Amino acid sequence: MRSDQPANPSRRDFVKSTSTAGIAAGVSTQFPSTALAKSSLPDVREKAFTQQVTLTINSRKHTLGIDTRTTLLDLLREKLALTGTKKGCDHGQCGACTVLVNGTRINACLSLAVMHDSDEIRTVEGLGTPDNLHALQDGFVEHDSYQCGYCTSGQLCSAIGMLSEARKGMPSHVTPDLIIPVTLNRDEIKERMSGNLCRCGAYQNICNAIEDYAERDRETV
Amino acid sequence: MIFDKASENVFDQQRVVGKPQRRIDGPLKVSGSATYAYEQQLNQKLAYGYIVGAQIAFGKISGIDDRKARSAEGVIDIITYQNVPEVGTGAFLSAKALGGPQIQHYHQAVAIVVATTFEQARAAAAALVVHYKRENGQYSLESLAASAPLSKSGAFRPEPVTSLGDFESAFHRAAFKVDETYTTPDQSHAMMEPHATLAYWENDLLHCWTGVQQLNWGVRDLALALGVPKEKIRMRAPFIGGSFGVKGTVMSDTVLAALAAQKTGLAVKVTLQRPLVANNTAHRPATIQRVQLGANPDGKLIAIGHKSVSGNIPGGRPEAAVLSTRYLYHADNRLTELKLAELNLPEGSAMRAPGEAPGQMALEIAMDELAEKLGIDPVELRIINDTQFSPEHPDKPFSKRNLARCLKRGAETFGWEHRSAQPRSQKTGRWLKGMGVSSAIRGAPVMPSAARVTLQSDGRLNVKTDMTDIGTGTYTILAQTAADMFGLTTADIDVQLGDSAFPESPGSGGQWGAASSTAGVYAACVALQEKLADEMGVSLNDLSFSNGQIVVNGKSIALQSLALEGEISAEAKMEYAESRKQFEHQTFGAHFVEVAVNELSFEVRVKRMLAVCDAGRIINPKAAENQVLGGMVMGLGAALMEELVVDERLGFFVNHDLAGYEIPVHADIPEQKVIFIDDVDEYAGPLKAKGVGELGLTGVAPAIANAIYNATGIRVRDYPITLDKLLASSNSI
Amino acid sequence: MRPFNFITAESPQHALSLVAENKNAKFIAGGTNLLDLMKLEIEAPPLLVDISKTGLDKIEKREDGRIAIGTSVTNSALAADMNIRRGYPVLSRALLAGASGQLRNKATTGGNLLQRTRCPYFYDTAQACNKRLPGSGCSAKGGFSRLLAVIDVSDACIASFPSDMAVALRVLDAEIELCSLTGTRIIPIRDFYHGATTQPHIETVIRRDELITRIILPRPIGGSHFYEKVRDRASYAFALVSAAMVFLPDGSARVALGGVAPKPWRVESAEQLLTTDIDEYVRIAFSGASSTHENQFKIPLAKQILTTLINEHKEAMA
Structure with missing residues (x-):
């Protein structure tokens, strides 16, 4: 049974406009209404907490x-x-x-x-410094798992976190069976790392390094 | 030094150059120690800038009310067109970095708010009130395509028309024809590091830390924008978080940071907020292309016609999609035409393999269609129409061309013989399987490049050039070059890049970076060798270098000993002989792809990818392979998902963030393989190497398109090939 | 982002009283949607009340076999919980299909239910949007609508609801426990979301003074569970269309669809057709649909997804 419209607007009431678009004078009617200016402007003179x-x-x-x-x-x-x-x-x-x-x-x-x-x-x-790299960092250098390097830090921390999740048996979108223990294969690594974009497209080498590390250094993190 | 042709030299030994190397900047990148523009730590009072983008696509600013914004906590100043001298345009782009009163495109920067903290600057920016008067703009390429005029020739604008023989009548009489229209969408570079600049003035000298790929252009255009002499700008970009062409010169972040720093007397840093990047900076323009191929029954092309139209803001350049057609296949009768419409969308500019990538996205589907009509295997058809001479200038040979070899090698390795010529004839479970192929071609220009090489008293070699590394591996290949020249290893070399105070290179771009910058370092190394020979009173021919030793007349001494009393330095510039113009310089490749298409949902999954590349000597196979793999990823994105969607009423790219503009993720990537045809090109440069960064992208998307056709029997000619397009066509199967 | 006070509540009561005192305050748990919107000033609460430490982070199996999921349980903890994986696999699958590992580690049950649309015009504060600013218009109509709703839309808004979790909860007939200082009420998820409305800024029945405290799952219904999510790339993307489907031991089936409406789309009255006449099910489920040229493919795609799942189920049973 559907409830009626609440008497009080929900707390996701319209937010006071912060629009910076003014009234478009001379606008042709093809544009959607830009009545944004009618709303009151926020007071930014408040101090930060x-x-x-x-x-x-x-x-x-x-x-x-x-x-x-x-x-x-x-x-x-x-x-x-x-x-x-x-x-x-x-x-x-x-x-x-x-x-x-x-x-x-x-x-x-x-x-x-x-x-x-x-x-x-x-x-x-x-994780490590240039002179004392973590095994996964060194693996990234060995496998050339970067190009511009901007996504690299995120890939590394994400991989460490991801491996921990897999060890805890947390399933993923590609895990075939939710009940039996998880096997961390290539498809699992790719899915679990999909929250880390790499526009340079170094994905294959990133996964090679992670796979390599997961096999060799399972115990240390 | 002038280069015309390389003879046998030290690089042929493949001691360092030619061998896979760990990147020398690798440890910095993996430990978070590589500093990008926004991260430079200064001993200066620093303020934060936040850019405000125009909220209309075309029209005028009718008023700015900055009272609330100025009184916001922490605000130091607000810069708009109203309170600084008019900002000029640079030599490469037409849009102004700071708009007003005229607005040229959506999200054109209209202000920069400067405050003590980032949070304060951002909040104040939202409180800035800008009133606009919208004017009607042109936003639809499709409606302007028919009436668009020919593009004009000029810098970075190829000849609009080329022709040979009599295309029309040859096409008319051809026994087998293809005449189709293909479209490619607007694309975004979407690099991981948004544009960012840290700027400060030392009296009248401007310092900028930024991410510009080509510092000479950046300095030139910043000087033009600000109206200051080039000599008064020092620009540094030691690390750049990706670019793919959109940081080729300065954009709004650099210009506005410089203005803000000038006006406030502070160091100001600014990064473009991601939702602004797509509309504020530049993009690859969409194209509408008509390809006409006419062939004899034996598969030989007798007519090639390629006409393309793209759009740009007034003064902007075309996306030259017909470019690679002029170099790829042989046919005696040819016509290519490039048209440019005027649109009031954000400015289009260079993106990885400009013109070439979208051009091949069309041409290589057309070749696939022709192969089917002829009943000839698609790989075979391409080999039949291969040539060793420039198709439009038949007396001009290619310096080196191994296209056929790439295709054959690829077909063999990929198992092309298992492909079924009959579309929609292979299925596993619910997945339709198919394979596709495409040729790949990308120009291999070289540009003059200078470097300084210094033998230090600690025996280390220092290399300096303003060349950049945008992820391409420049640091390492320059170290390799110097290492081979002096019998050292890359561990003995310090490479310093990305400083406009260093000897001038052409920067990263045009796929000229690797070949040009290594040649420049080579020249400087030769100059240093000559100096050392001079010091020792011998001729260069009597010297050799190995294992950190310099060997003269059978006697070897440590290289370091020559510099004990003071470092020895040499600077040189490599330039190119006119004689090289007798050749066509290109890189080639072949892409093979296998896809699986869900027969119900039409989701496309790429299952295997193979690239075979012919690019001369591969200087660092480890990094070069990665470059090509990256191009294959970008090509997958271009084929299946990437599109900046134009709202033609409002004149902007709607999906302007990384959630809306989808690029491939880890899970999209199948098994990928790269093979390099190691055939050195003596005309390319002293290292006999060309570039691969952009070659790796060209041809990938059409190989996927062709594989989808092979799997489904559905031919989609409009990229990206999303499932809804396949679903819609499937109803008529 | 506007300045705001941040208070960590010690209990649900404490949280509610803080919000009662400040009518524009918002609750925050993971913040993965709220902070995103605050950066764009689409939301600008002057007070954030952190509920992540109020003890609402447990998954409890009740004596009657129902499961109570605390509002600040993270999406990944919920997906990985063995009771959920065993008894409600469609819920686990739906969660795992959403967002990314990092986001699932922070996003919470309550936040997931209350997340806002990802319509690009909603997100661009330069564009007219009735949901963001009532009365300003809808830029999506006549604009880029490929990812938006095809049914239960109105002249005021065609936004789709992006949550995967909610689609699974809908097929499971979950209930939402709302607490206020004056009491508690339980709303079936079926009644939680408004659909087509002239006031698209009001999305759910939740009142300003209420806090989602728990999701209650009925006892496990058994059967074969599927969550199929079709998107433009293989991961880390919102659904074009998704389906949470359960084939029950008694031979019946039920399904809720995502990506097609401003809420999970379930048409119970047509469900008996799922096992007999898919075309008819789709016709009824989407009767009254108002799709655009760009998103009309979602209806045949939904049919394809259902056909796929029915076939998969048949094969598994054979």
Whole structure:
């Protein structure tokens, strides 16, 4: 039974317009109405809310006071000069910003820093350094698993997180049977890594490196 | 140094050049230590810029109300056309980096808001009120196609018309004909790093850290945009997060960052927000192409006609889809025509294999259609029409052309003999199977290029050039070149790129980067060798280099010892002899693809891909293979999913983010294989190498289109070949 | 993105009282849709109430065999839960077909239900959109509509609903528990979403002062479960059309379709035709459809998907 229209508008009421399009004078009627200007403009003279957040990044504890709007990604890149994690789209559409939060991979662009108080974050810088590469990083160099390098950090952190998920037996879209244990084959790797775009198209080499690493270094992460 | 032809040289030993190498910048990239434009750390007060894009496609700004935006927290300044001198256009693009009062296209930058933090700049930008007066623009290529005039010739504009013999009558009398129209959509480069620039002024010297592929163009065009002398600009781009042509010169981020830095006295950095990139920057224009092929019963083409139309903003360039047709197949009677319509969509510009990629997307389906009509195998048909002489200039040979070899080798390796010539005759379960083939061709120009090579007192060699690495592997191939010249390994070489203060190269573009920049480094190495010979009082012929030693008259001393009292440096530029113009310089390939098409939903899954490439010596097979694999991925995207959808009422690309503009993901990629025909080209340069970066893309999409036809019996001539197009056609099967 | 206060609620009651005090506040759990929209200023709440630590992150099997899924359970945790995998595989499959691994690790049950459309005109604040700004018009009509709804549309809006999870919940007859300071109500998912409406900005029956606390699944219905999702690329893409289908032990079948309407599309009254006359099922299920030239393919595609699943099921049974 359908409910009637609620007396009070839902909380997803229309948002006060933030439009920057003005009234189009002389517009021909073929265009949709741009009545956007009629709505009231937002008041941006409000000050940012600042909050303190404490998080551990690559085993180092940080306490900062930040604008609540700061994403985890921008905290890393702009406040802590940890620019290894990349901003490819800022809208969760490319995976270049993938980091590990308490061992779980997420897109850092779609998370607020204040949502991670007390969390442990691991970024690509925490995997290894040029002189002391993590086995997977070295595998990427050996297999030429990059070209421009901009998606690379995300691919690496995502792979580490993905392997952990597979070890825990988490299924994927291509897992044939939801009940029996998961076997991490090539198709599984490809599906599980599909949240990391690579426009240079280094996909085959990325998967080669991950496959290689998964076979050799199963125990260490 | 002037190059005309390479004789036997050190590179023929394939000690370093020619061997697979781990990239020397690899450890930096995998550890997050490679710094891109937005990430440069300065000892300067830094402000953040945020760009506002126009909300109409065409018309005028009728007013700007920046009161609320200016009073927003943290705002330092807001730049619009109203408060800076008019921004000029560069030499390559027609749209202005800063619009106003005239708006030339949707999301053209109309302002940059500068604030203390990124969040503040973004919020203030949303509060900027810009009033527009829309004007009616032209947005439909299809409706303008018939009346579009011929494109004009000029820089980066091929001759609009070429002809040979009498096309019309030859086509008319041909026993077998194909006469079809093919379309390719607008495409977006969609590189992973959005355009970004960090700019600051030191008195009247402008510093920019950005992602421009060709720094000489970037400096030239930024100078034109700002009205400052080129000498007063230093541009640096050591790492670039992909480009594929859309960072060939400066875009709005660089110009506006520079203006903002100038006006505020601060260092300003800005990155284009992803949803702005497709409409604000540039794209590959759509084409409508008519291909006419006429052949004798034995398969020999007697007539080739190719006419293409694309659109661009006033002053913009055509997508020269007829270009590769002029070089690919032999026929005595030919006509190619390039037309350009005026559209008020965002500006079209170069994208990987400009003209060539979409041109082959049409031509290579037409060849497949002809093969079917003739009853001749598609691989065979292409071999029959191969030639060693430039099709439009029959007295001009190709410097090296192994197209037939690519096709044969590919057919053999791929198992082409298992393909059924009869379409829709192979099925496994619910999946229709098919195979397709395409030739591939891409021009191999070379450009003058300079470099400086320095023997340091620690024995290391330093190479400097303003050449860039956009993922192509430049750092490593330049190290390989120097390593071979001095008997070193790449671990002994430091390569510094992407600084306009370094000797000038042509940058990455035109598939000329690898060949040109290695030649420039070679020239500098020879100059350094000559200097060392001079130092030692011997002639260059008496010297040889190996294992970090310099060997003279049987005696060897450490290379390092020559520089103990001070580094020794040499700079040189490689240029090209007129005599090279007697040849046609191209790279060639063949693509083989197997697809499976779901017989009910018509989802297409590519199952196997093979590319066979003929590009001279392959300098670093590890990186070159990856380049070709990447081109195959991009071609898969072009065939099956990529399209910037035009809203023809409103004049913009609607799907302007990475969710809406779909590029291939990991799960789309099948088993891929690359074979290189290792046949060096002595006319290409001292390394006898050409480029592969763009060759890897050309021909991929039509091979997939042809495979889909073989699987389903449905011929789709409009890219991308999405399932709805197959579903619609299947009703008539 | 406008400035906002961020408060981590300690309990559902605490969260509700915070929202009661600030009428424009929003709840946030994973934030993968909300933050996306806030960056574009399509949403601009002055207060975010974080409910991720209010204890609503459990999946509990009840004594009567029903399952209660907390609103802040992540999509990946839900998909991987063995009770779900065994008893409600269509739900697990639907979740796994959505988004990416990273997004599923953060996105939550409640957030998934409440996500907004991905219509490109909704997302572009320069374009007229009745859902984003009531009364401004609908740019999608007559524009790029390939990915939008073919049925249950109105003159005001042709947006489609992008959730895969909701399609599976619809075929399972899930219920949604809504709590407010004044009480709790349970809404069948069938009644949760508004369809065609002159007010497309009002998408569900949820009130401003309510919080989704749980999804309740009925006892397992058994049978063969399928979630088929057809998209333009092999992964990480929204559905062109999807189908959550269950073939029950008694020989009947039920299906909910995604990608075709502003909510999961299920036509119970025609379901007996699924096993006897697919053409007729499609005709009835899509009667009254208002497709565009660009998206009309979704109807034959839906039929193809159903045919595929029916064949697959027959083969599995043989």
